[in-house]
Structures are given as C-alpha cells and as structure tokens.
Amino acid sequence: MQRRRIAVVGLTDDATHAFHSMLKIVDGRSRAEWLLADPEHADVLMAGDANHSPVVERWAMSRKPVIAVQELGQSPPNATFTLKHPFRVMQLLDVLDEIERQLGTTPATARSPAGPMDATRWGFLTSLHELATRPDDAHRYYAARTPTGTLAVRGDLSTFVAAAAIHTQLRRGALALPPLELQADPSPTDGIEAPGVVLLWYAGLGAPEGMAPWINPTGTFALRRWPDFGVLGAAREHLLLSAALSLGTFDVTTLCSLTGQSVTAVQRYLAACSLCQLLVASEAATSADVVIPPPVLSGLAGFMRSLRLRLGLSA
Incomplete structure (x- = not known):
C-alpha cells in the first residue's frame, strides 16, 4: 500500500481535531496509508480559509492536490477537491481515494518522463507495462479496482481474472483502471479467467490518445x-x-x-x-x-x- 502525507492548514481547532480522528477511522479502508506531515513535506494539503492563506498560495504553485474545507455558513470553495465540515467518513474516503488515483503510480510510472496529467491517464498501462517487462512470481497477483469490480492479473501475466462486465468493457476500450497494486490476498476466486495476452492487447488498444509514454514517438x-x-x-x-x-x-x-x-x-x-x-x-x-x-x-x-x-x- 502506498504511503501518502497530508498537511492541514487554516482549519478551526474543531475541524482539525475531527480530521485527525477521521484519519484513524479510515486507516486500512483507504487505497493508501495517510500520514500527517507539515506542508513542506506533504503530498496533499487540506486547507480552510484558502483565499487568505499564504501557505495555500505557495502550494498552488506546486500543482499538488489541495482539499478545500467548507465550514458551516461559508460559500462553497472553488476547488477540485472539497469537503464540508462536519466531516463524514465516506465523503473523506471518496476524496482521499480519488486523490490517490491521481497520485497513484508504480515506481516505473514515477520514473516516467510523462507529466502529471500523463501519469494519471497512463497509470494503469504504465504499471502493466512494468509488469510485462519484468514479470513477477506466478503465485502473486496484482489488482486494479473499479466500481464494476476488481481485475486481478497473475504476476507472470499468464492469466487474469475479472467480472464479465469488466471483460466486456476491456474489449470495447471503455475500461478506466487505476494502476495495478500487489494484492496481499490469495488468488482471486470470483470472475472469469482469460489469457493474460488478452488483457495486454485490449488494454493497449483502449489506451488514451497519444503515444504510450514508454515508446519513442519519433522512432521506427x-x-x-x-x-x-x-x-x-x-x-x-x-x-x-x-x-x-x-x-x-x-x-x-x-x-x-x-x-x-x-x-x-x-x-x-x-x-x-x-x-x-x-x-x-x-x-x-x-x-x-x-x-x-x-x-x-x-x-x-x-x-x-x-x-x-x-x-x-x-x-
């Protein structure tokens, strides 16, 4: 599981205390492990009164994610990620998981020369390419989770398992997936098993527009x-x-x-x-x-x- 650092600035004491408590509740339920940090070392900033915070202004220049907090009686903030205080567990989980999907990359993705937008668009395919070029143990599985269900692929890419709806979306090129992550659970039992080459082929055919980040666009x-x-x-x-x-x-x-x-x-x-x-x-x-x-x-x-x-x- 990926570790992410989050900083809090500009929140009321009540909201700050509530958020610290919420982090303990979501521990183990989120796609990432979230740790408190100072703004200088954080991956994500949670900010209140964002229009008057010099920390937020400096943060905006880094293009890292910011969660704008709306207190009672305040107008909705103009931000990509927002939370209303008092917080609700599922709303916090949804926001943190969406940010992790945008941040989440394998080490190979992080080393890619692609920019932040490409890392988001190509995260799944880049992680799949990393596994294809350096196959893992056949007894381990890597998984990508979607609202439709989970796609799990064997470490040696010999087979993958997914629900029928995922197979259909894959062949239609309409399947959006987060990067693959090593699955701690035993091999999957639910879903339809198919050859790994089918996943590799149709994932490539359903790629975003543009050349894949690992392929030289001016090459032959x-x-x-x-x-x-x-x-x-x-x-x-x-x-x-x-x-x-x-x-x-x-x-x-x-x-x-x-x-x-x-x-x-x-x-x-x-x-x-x-x-x-x-x-x-x-x-x-x-x-x-x-x-x-x-x-x-x-x-x-x-x-x-x-x-x-x-x-x-x-x-």
Missing part, C-alpha cells in the same frame, strides 16, 4: 512476430498494420499512409504490440530509417493493395 517500428489473432480476434486494420510491420521498419506517419489508419489507431496498435512484447522499436528515427527504396516500395504497395482488396477495403 517492426514486429518480432504477428499477434496471436487466433486468441485475440483479427480486426482488418490490425491485419493491415501487422502485414506492413512484417515487411519493413516504419515510423507512425508511414504506417498511416500505407494502411490508411489514423495516427491514434496506429499509436494504440503499437501500444498493444509493445505490451505483448511483439514490437521492435528504434531509439530514434532518421531519414534513412523511414525512406523505402523504390523496388521495396513498389512491392510493398502492391502487397498492401492486394491485401486491402482481399479484406474488402478500398485499394
């Missing part, structure tokens, strides 16, 4: 081997992209031109292949990497036109 790409479409199901656009990357090494722009796919579709396909350890990516692209000699271009163009026709696409 090829495939080690085709995805296992017998297990994953074959979409025409993925067959086209796989055929292209089996014949040469290309950047995103060239792949879009060859296959008629959008930049977002190509980037998500690359994310899926990368998670499945199928992608060969260069560190950086040069003109020599992406310029195809005329004989190869002719052969590839003919092959792609033929493949598109066989798949029922326009030439």
Whole structure:
C-alpha cells in the first residue's frame, strides 16, 4: 500500500481535531496509508480559509492536490477537491481515494518522463507495462479496482481474472483502471479467467490518445512476430498494420499512409504490440530509417493493395 502525507492548514481547532480522528477511522479502508506531515513535506494539503492563506498560495504553485474545507455558513470553495465540515467518513474516503488515483503510480510510472496529467491517464498501462517487462512470481497477483469490480492479473501475466462486465468493457476500450497494486490476498476466486495476452492487447488498444509514454514517438517500428489473432480476434486494420510491420521498419506517419489508419489507431496498435512484447522499436528515427527504396516500395504497395482488396477495403 502506498504511503501518502497530508498537511492541514487554516482549519478551526474543531475541524482539525475531527480530521485527525477521521484519519484513524479510515486507516486500512483507504487505497493508501495517510500520514500527517507539515506542508513542506506533504503530498496533499487540506486547507480552510484558502483565499487568505499564504501557505495555500505557495502550494498552488506546486500543482499538488489541495482539499478545500467548507465550514458551516461559508460559500462553497472553488476547488477540485472539497469537503464540508462536519466531516463524514465516506465523503473523506471518496476524496482521499480519488486523490490517490491521481497520485497513484508504480515506481516505473514515477520514473516516467510523462507529466502529471500523463501519469494519471497512463497509470494503469504504465504499471502493466512494468509488469510485462519484468514479470513477477506466478503465485502473486496484482489488482486494479473499479466500481464494476476488481481485475486481478497473475504476476507472470499468464492469466487474469475479472467480472464479465469488466471483460466486456476491456474489449470495447471503455475500461478506466487505476494502476495495478500487489494484492496481499490469495488468488482471486470470483470472475472469469482469460489469457493474460488478452488483457495486454485490449488494454493497449483502449489506451488514451497519444503515444504510450514508454515508446519513442519519433522512432521506427517492426514486429518480432504477428499477434496471436487466433486468441485475440483479427480486426482488418490490425491485419493491415501487422502485414506492413512484417515487411519493413516504419515510423507512425508511414504506417498511416500505407494502411490508411489514423495516427491514434496506429499509436494504440503499437501500444498493444509493445505490451505483448511483439514490437521492435528504434531509439530514434532518421531519414534513412523511414525512406523505402523504390523496388521495396513498389512491392510493398502492391502487397498492401492486394491485401486491402482481399479484406474488402478500398485499394
């Protein structure tokens, strides 16, 4: 469980005492372990009378989360996270857990060059990528919890378990998940078990817009081997992209031109292949990497036109 530090400024004595008591109540029920700290060393600030606090003004420059407290008789504060005093346990839990979802990253995510917004959007996929590149013990499970239920994946990524609704959302690309966390409980018993490659593939295809943080956006790409479409199901656009990357090494722009796919579709396909350890990516692209000699271009163009026709696409 992640440890988070929270500081309190500008609250009345009654509100401060109530919050300290609340922290003891939520201990073990929150997604993180919350510890009291001074503002200089805190991850989150809980503030009252925010408009008149120099501490809050300095805090705002750090872009760290702040919880604005509304006392009785005060107007609602203009803040992303707010709490009304007297506090209620479930409201406090909801706010703390939402902040943890925004802050929560694996060590790999924390080391990523992505900014705060990317860390939030890519938290689950980055933690999944970390596990894919350094698999863990097959007897341990990592879990991501959603309102629909829990998705648990075996440490070696051989299988994952989730409720039917989560499987459906995953394949539709409509599943928003927090970063994976090591699960202390024994292996999950509820839900449908499926091959881990299905999770890796569809998580990549449902990625946010933009290139995955661990992939060089200006690089060139090829495939080690085709995805296992017998297990994953074959979409025409993925067959086209796989055929292209089996014949040469290309950047995103060239792949879009060859296959008629959008930049977002190509980037998500690359994310899926990368998670499945199928992608060969260069560190950086040069003109020599992406310029195809005329004989190869002719052969590839003919092959792609033929493949598109066989798949029922326009030439």
